Amino acid sequence: MYSLDQLLAPPPLSALLSLILISGLDGLGLLFLRASGLLAFNHHDTVRSSETLRWQAVVIGAMLVAAVMFPLVLLGVATRSLMRATAAMLLLIGTVQLFCTLRDGASLMTRLRQWLAQDRWTRSAILVLLLGMFLLALGPVTNADALDYHIGAAIAMLNNNGMPGHDEWFHSRFAGNGEVLNALGLSVGAEQFGALLQFASLTGIVGLMLPALGRSTIQEATGSRLIVLAALSSPVLLFLVSAPKPQLWPIAMTTLGFALMAHPSVDLLDKHALWKRFALVSALCMSASQAKFNFLLGGGIVGVLALYTMLRRRQLLAAVPIGAALAGLIMLPPLAWKAHTYGATLLESLLSPLPGHLPGTDRMIAFARNNPDFASAFPFPLSIVLPSSAGSITTVLGIGWVLFFWCRIEPAARSRAAAATVLLAIVTTAIAAPPSARMYLEPYFWGLFLCSLHAGASTLKVPAAVRWGIWLQVCGFGLACWFGALTLFPGALSDTCRTQVMQRSANGFSLMRWADQVLPVDAVLLNGHRSMALAPRRAFDYSWTNYTDPSSEEASRYLSSLKAAGVNYILLPDRSLAQLPLSGCFGRVFAGPGPGRMVSRNPLNQGAPYDAWILEFHSDQLPGCAQHPMPATAVPAGADQLPGSSQSKLTGKAEAKP
Incomplete structure (x- = not known):
């Protein structure tokens, strides 16, 4: 599940x-x-x-x-x-x-x-x-x-x-x-x-x-x-x-x-x-x-x-x-676990939200602060x-x-x-x-x-x-x-009402429903959307590429995880595909465009619709393919001119405000 x-x-x-x-x-x-x-x-x-x-x-x-x-x-x-x-x-x-x-x-x-x-x-x-x-x-x-x-x-x-x-x-x-x-x-x-x-x-x-x-x-x-x-x-x-x-x-x-x-x-x-x-x-x-x-x-x-x-x-x-x-x-059990898992000291595990200085984490913390x-x-x-x-x-x-x-x-x-x-x-x-x-x-x-x-x-x-x-x-x-309350509470009463509420107010719900329909049962997904809880298959997060260059030596830890898991598809909402990190690992277009739209619970804070794509992903070619750009022939028609190019839309970060 x-x-x-x-x-x-x-x-x-x-x-x-x-x-x-x-x-x-x-x-x-x-x-x-x-x-x-x-x-x-x-x-x-x-x-x-x-x-x-x-x-x-x-x-x-x-x-x-x-x-x-x-x-x-x-x-x-x-x-x-x-x-x-x-x-x-x-x-x-x-x-x-x-x-x-x-x-x-x-x-x-x-x-x-x-x-x-x-x-x-x-x-x-x-x-x-x-x-x-x-x-x-x-x-x-x-x-x-x-x-x-x-x-x-x-x-x-x-x-x-x-x-x-x-x-x-x-x-x-x-x-x-x-x-x-x-x-x-x-x-x-x-x-x-x-x-x-x-x-x-x-x-x-x-x-x-x-x-x-x-x-x-x-x-x-x-x-x-x-x-x-x-x-x-x-x-x-x-x-x-x-x-x-x-x-x-x-x-x-x-x-x-x-x-x-x-x-x-x-x-x-x-x-x-x-x-x-x-x-x-x-x-x-x-x-x-x-x-x-x-x-x-x-x-x-x-x-x-x-x-x-x-x-x-x-x-x-x-x-x-x-x-x-x-x-x-x-306090000691979580501190000891963090120190053991990420090679940090107990003091660092106490004072840092992401101890261990894994590649990109320091940049993420600086951004979040x-x-x-x-x-x-x-x-x-x-x-x-x-x-x-x-x-x-x-x-x-x-x-x-x-x-x-x-x-x-x-x-x-x-x-x-x-x-x-x-x-x-x-x-x-x-x-x-x-x-x-x-x-x-x-x-x-x-x-x-x-x-x-x-x-x-x-x-x-x-x-x-x-x-x-x-x-x-x-x-x-x-x-x-x-x-x-009147907008969201009906979602607790029936499956039909819940689906309507989620489609209207949950960012990524319709997109992940579409992904569930088109992906094979055994798919392992590299997810370019924030809503990891809605991913219909085993999924790995793609947003680490906002803080770490996948073509660098420091990214080898993450690339090894993707390769070991056998990631074979990637979901990409609203970006120029040829310019994305790891584009050299992208294969042919598997499905798309899919229905994406920035939505939130606040009706005054809704975004515009966008297209999303699912591509094959060649994790078996890692880390070599991380060093190369995406071949031009792999870019789907019109995908290199997708509306909007901010990283916040790629990850859905803009929906963090309710």
């Missing part, structure tokens, strides 16, 4: 399985919180504090599963049967959890009505936004990055019983424990599991701030409701919550870790309770760092805050062995706050940041350290990370949580223009969210 479509359960069973798996993570996380005695968040308000931490059960459950399964994947023993057995266990827990929830349905509805009655407008808006994003997450996978490696690498894990192992597929080397969770869902055909995990993570983040709505006075509630609305209506969430891209889950882990150390209750814990909280925060931060490389920064900064807290409470000697033990369990989500017409930092076009609305943070200017932090050492943590995260992100809005979501949520702790009438009085601005953002976000 090499394609996403070949793995999935038919709709709507796929969505149902995804929901039960999320319920299973919720049940597992809740069992852990209860067994560890961590459910009490604030000794002065046990009921509200328990409800607050209760929102984090899915996040913690996913952390526990990933901590076990990720090392097994690295060892190459996580077979598809083992993945399915683990998923079956979660399905069993989830079924019991759902049954208990539905059994108390009448009580839950009563509590919901009471909750809405206290602040009808704000809480109704929260429910409308959450419901819209929930339906959005139930849609099929259409995100370009997800169809490349977030899902593509997960499929490779199931096929290989371990990590993808393709050196030339640079993007697959970014895969971490988030992709392991995606593979777990796909093992039972649950397409929406990854996106629903991101949605559940968002509810966990917002759940940390929701208790602030229970303020006792109207003035205090005004500031608190703005914080919650600002957290929920950041436009970039539309991009993240609807995709199995492990971004909101690690952000939820670092935000929970920050909240546990910034909350006043940390000063009231006895030493044993403080040890347990420090252990949980350490596990959260370390797990986040293994989901995606950029969360090493956020997790590390929260880890420093946790160590400072232990030092202030004179418990540093206890913190060191706790942190070391967890590092050995969570300066590559925003879209070409903004505004200078940084306006580019991450305000959209420069209608097609880039979902790549900005919005105006919620303005609340920070009216938030005053109490003078306690704990609060000052937390505020310094937020500032440090902003500065280091500006220095080290690409100028993209999603890179700033961590300090954004941390800052909003910190404001929610001090959102009384004296500390968060904002002008009427700010209040109206945030409400306008909420309205615009809600309209866009529900438009997306």
Whole structure:
């Protein structure tokens, strides 16, 4: 099984399985919180504090599963049967959890009505936004990055019983424990599991701030409701919550870790309770760092805050062995695997997203560090706050940041350290990370949580223009969210609807359907399109040629892989064939032109149609043919004048903006 479509359960069973798996993570996380005695968040308000931490059960459950399964994947023993057995266990827990929830349905509805009655407008808006994003997450996978490696690498894990192992597929080397969770869902055909995990993570983040709505006075509630609305209506969430891209889950882990150390209750814990909280925060931060490389920064900064807290409470000697033990369990296995696989040191494996200095990887990293989500017409930092076009609305943070200017932090050492943590995260992100809005979501949520702790009438009085601005953002976000939900959610209901949604919104879907129709069953494909998860045959990535000259000596490692695999066809969308790398290995035209069109989930961000070609590929002539250009007789009529010639169109990179 090499394609996403070949793995999935038919709709709507796929969505149902995804929901039960999320319920299973919720049940597992809740069992852990209860067994560890961590459910009490604030000794002065046990009921509200328990409800607050209760929102984090899915996040913690996913952390526990990933901590076990990720090392097994690295060892190459996580077979598809083992993945399915683990998923079956979660399905069993989830079924019991759902049954208990539905059994108390009448009580839950009563509590919901009471909750809405206290602040009808704000809480109704929260429910409308959450419901819209929930339906959005139930849609099929259409995100370009997800169809490349977030899902593509997960499929490779199931096929290989371990990590993808393709050196030339640079993007697959970014895969971490988030992709392991995606593979777990796909093992039972649950397409929406990854996106629903991101949605559940968002509810966990917002759940940390929701208790602030229970303020006792109207003035205090005004500031608190703005914080919650600002957290929920950041436009970039539309991009993240609807995709199995492990971004909101690690952000939820670092935000929970920050909240546990910034909350006043940390000063009231006895030493044993403080040890347990420090252990949980350490596990959260370390797990986040293994989901995606950029969360090493956020997790590390929260880890420093946790160590400072232990030092202030004179418990540093206890913190060191706790942190070391967890590092050995969570961080050492992937670091050791990278060091062994790519000939790197442990330190390089920790500090580099692609350790080992394989040919082209350094150039790719340099490009990625300066590559925003879209070409903004505004200078940084306006580019991450305000959209420069209608097609880039979902790549900005919005105006919620303005609340920070009216938030005053109490003078306690704990609060000052937390505020310094937020500032440090902003500065280091500006220095080290690409100028993209999603890179700033961590300090954004941390800052909003910190404001929610001090959102009384004296500390968060904002002008009427700010209040109206945030409400306008909420309205615009809600309209866009529900438009997306109505556009994508039908894909969860039937095969016919899913096909229509994918053809309209998933870049490469129609092209790969065509490739599936024309390619032989035993074809081994060199894929020039980003959507590796949709490739209908065994496929190797072609985009490494953007960073490495195939005719150079350094490319021999990749050429050997292609030759050993017996690659015999190449898919080429939208380029002058005679000018392409490896053109000397191209044979006759096997099929084409095929139907290609740049599409995305954003109807304001669609591209023009293009032709694609499938050619025979003579990998048996490698490496010799990599030194020669393509013979003129092999160029199909009209193919040397294909519209567009940018590398972004070759790889589909332009579709990275939603």
